Amino acid sequence: MNWMIKEAESALGMFPFAIRKPYFLVLDRKRFGYYLKDSPLLLSIEETPSFVAHLPDSELVCLCSEIINNLTKNKNKNYKIKFVRAIIMHELFHIRNMHMALTEDEALKSEKEVHSQLRREFPGLANVLSSINK
Numbered sequence: 001m002n003w004m005i006k007e008a009e010s011a012l013g014m015f016p017f018a019i020r021k022p023y024f025l026v027l028d029r030k031r032f033g034y035y036l037k038d039s040p041l042l043l044s045i046e047e048t049p050s051f052v053a054h055l056p057d058s059e060l061v062c063l064c065s066e067i068i069n070n071l072t073k074n075k076n077k078n079y080k081i082k083f084v085r086a087i088i089m090h091e092l093f094h095i096r097n098m099h100m101a102l103t104e105d106e107a108l109k110s111e112k113e114v115h116s117q118l119r120r121e122f123p124g125l126a127n128v129l130s131s132i133n134k
């Protein structure tokens with residue numbers, strides 16, 4: 001199993017709230033960008049290592065291995081693991097909130113909310129994401 005999927009499953013096990021069951025998918029840069037083509041996230045794709053698609057029958061969390069590796073390129077494996085856990089927890093909060101962010105404004109608002117939730121529940125992981133660029 002891809003190590004990112006393994007960390008994602010383990011983060012899911014630590015998430016303290018009940019949510020619809022998500023599936024995890026690791027995509028290459030090309031397909032990841034293609035899936036984001038109608039999303040405001042495409043505007044900042046290099047800072048977007050993951051996103052969640054609220055599908056009718058499930059939640060699909062997509063990770064981009066190239067963007068994750070790029071954002072953590074000077075970091076050790078332990079840091080990369082924490083980074084993946086942090087972005088997964090971030091996406092799990094999106095699933096819990098279930099806000100549809102169709103405009104850039106809504107997307108920003110939804111990001112802010114998730115960020116404060118992550119900080120409240122997992123301050124250590126929130127710090128990992130802040131240290132990258134947000």
Ligand SMILES: [Zn+2]
Pocket residue numbers: 090094110111114
């Ligand atoms: Zn987000």
